[in-house]
Amino acid sequence: MIRLAIQKSGRLSEDSLNLIRECGISFLSSSYKLKTEATNFPLEILFLRDDDIPGYVQDGVADLGIVGQNVLVEAGFPDLEVEKLGFSKCRLSLAILRSEGYNSVADLQGKNIATSYPQILGRYLAGEGVQANLHTISGSVEIAPSIGLADAICDIVSSGSTLLGNGLREVETVFRSEAVLIANQNLSAEKQELLEQLQFRMQSVRRARRNKYILLNAPVASLDAVKALLPGIKSPTVTPLAEEGWVSVQSVVNEDDFWHITGQLKAVGAEGILVLPIEKMIS
Ligand SMILES: Nc1ncnc2c1ncn2[C@@H]1O[C@H](COP(=O)(O)OP(=O)(O)OP(=O)(O)O)[C@@H](O)[C@H]1O
Ligand SMILES: O=P(O)(O)OC[C@H]1O[C@H](OP(=O)(O)OP(=O)(O)O)[C@H](O)[C@@H]1O
Ligand SMILES: [Mg+2]
Structure with missing residues (x-):
């Protein structure tokens, strides 16, 4: 069992809980209970004041924590950071x-x-x-x-x-x-393995949030131009449509580039562009 400390109530709380849930970890929480166990992962969650989290992780009272870098660095333990989490910027x-x-x-x-x-x-x-x-x-x-x-x-x-x-x-x-995942620096081999599993899940969730799945139809004549705009993870999937001379193209685009790329796709002849959220993205 690995022990994770998160903020009880404040700016970090909701996003911390959402991230843990999106990692596929289920648990019951109520505002009165300051400690809960996950039902499908060997994880115990402690609900604390954020200022106390760096010290608890440094001392090994908690193995892991989620806290703002401002609080972590102010507490004097910047080396505990293991993963940036992209929220509470x-x-x-x-x-x-x-x-x-x-x-x-x-x-x-x-x-x-x-x-x-x-x-x-x-x-x-x-x-x-x-x-x-x-x-x-x-x-x-x-x-x-x-x-x-x-x-x-x-x-x-x-x-x-x-x-x-x-x-x-x-x-x-x-x-x-921004919010970061922090870890005690003397974790047992078993806890280190659980930390790596958690980091892997968090990275997959974050990568998925940053990307969208895109499907579109394009004339075969535009395919090279479309492929150049949509490199995808390896390369886009291209399948023929029932209508002669047309293909369906499927790929993944970064949310930051999304509007820019869709504009260019339309300009080279793409039609019927659909965009879907991705739940997990495993590299
Ligand atoms: N306006 C904001 N926008 C984004 N992130 C913020 C904002 N305010 C604070 N944060 C981040 O969220 C962290 C927690 O902020 P919050 O205001 O909930 O702390 P707090 O009042 O000290 O809470 P606690 O009661 O747990 O001590 C901050 O340390 C900072 O990293
Ligand atoms: O630039 P802004 O978007 O206005 O955000 C900044 C404010 O947010 C935080 O306070 P919070 O609202 O969390 O209240 P707190 O002081 O009780 O923690 C922080 O302490 C600032 O006062
Ligand atoms: Mg505080």
């Missing part, structure tokens, strides 16, 4: 009151900065040769400048609406973060 940024002028990070010399990330911010400022007074607060950091608690803040930004709503503007990006 955000950045740690410095922000000041919108009414204040700003030229460069040197303007923060000697200023008071409120943050929940004194380690990450301290290292960043030292790298920039700036000395400032850091005030560590654990939440609602964006309120600090407007109540005279600090001249600037360093906190998590995603859409920027919290900054906007508090009269702040972002001036520097200090750190970029």
Whole structure:
């Protein structure tokens, strides 16, 4: 049995649970139970505050965890990271009151900065040769400048609406973060094997999410142009249609390239383009 710690309730919780379920792992969860066992994989799930997860994994209380890189690096255990998970993407940024002028990070010399990330911010400022007074607060950091608690803040930004709503503007990006899978560095051989199975499943789920299955009809005369646009995993599948001179082409496209490629496919004569989600993608 391998033990995985995830956030009980917060920004990471839903995506962490969805990822585990999409890996084909079933379990019962209720908001009162802080521990559950999977029914079809030797996995126990612990529901914790995210700040506690890196320390628990470092100490071996939990074998694995899902946490933001911001919390992992702040806790001082960056080496526990084993897999990027692609969700909860955000950045740690410095922000000041919108009414204040700003030229460069040197303007923060000697200023008071409120943050929940004194380690990450301290290292960043030292790298920039700036000395400032850091005030560590654990939440609602964006309120600090407007109540005279600090001249600037360093906190998590995603859409920027919290900054906007508090009269702040972002001036520097200090750190970029996403959710990561972390693991204790002294796992037994059996647990290491379970970790590898989990990583393999997570990679298959993530690859599938990034890709779409595409089917289309094209005149035989356009086939070379269509094939050039749709390389597929190995090469596209091409089958003849009942109608003479036409083929059906099936392939896989990356979601990022999707709209660009479909436009080009239409331009070379493709018709009846269907796009389907992929559930798992095993390389
Ligand atoms: N607005 C956001 N967009 C994307 N990711 C975010 C956002 N806010 C936070 N995150 C990421 O999600 C993690 C958890 O954020 P959350 O706000 O739930 O933490 P918390 O309030 O400290 O929770 P806990 O009660 O577990 O201590 C953050 O450390 C960060 O990695
Ligand atoms: O740029 P935005 O999209 O506005 O997101 C940034 C905000 O999101 C997070 O807080 P959250 O809403 O999770 O609340 P919390 O402070 O209670 O954790 C974070 O602490 C920021 O305040
Ligand atoms: Mg927390």
